[in-house]
Amino acid sequence: MHELALTQNLMETLAASARQQGISRINLVHLVVGRMSGALPGALEFCFSALKRGDLLGGARLEIEEREIQAQCQACGKSFIVEDYCFLCPACSAGEVKIVSGRELYIDYYDGE
Ligand SMILES: [Zn+2]
Numbered sequence: 001m002h003e004l005a006l007t008q009n010l011m012e013t014l015a016a017s018a019r020q021q022g023i024s025r026i027n028l029v030h031l032v033v034g035r036m037s038g039a040l041p042g043a044l045e046f047c048f049s050a051l052k053r054g055d056l057l058g059g060a061r062l063e064i065e066e067r068e069i070q071a072q073c074q075a076c077g078k079s080f081i082v083e084d085y086c087f088l089c090p091a092c093s094a095g096e097v098k099i100v101s102g103r104e105l106y107i108d109y110y111d112g113e
Pocket of ligand 1: 073074075076078089090093094
């Protein structure tokens, strides 16, 4: 996948944000990763560890919160968690479902000084 590029982007975002807020060292980064985001948490962790260096990110710990895929049936309106990529409504078996969440990938918050 594209976790390397993603991690580089995240780090650039963090660096820019930290500069704005006068933060010189980041201790913790909390990332939200949806199961449909296309990024693998293990690979993100690996890339983060491999790339982090310097004063700002060298000591940062990456914390990943995985989000389930949530969908809503367009036929009966039921909301449900999609498991094993089975996009069928558990109530009425309709296949027309809307993905409500699970595609997200963003920095929820970070902690630094
Ligand atoms: Zn339904």
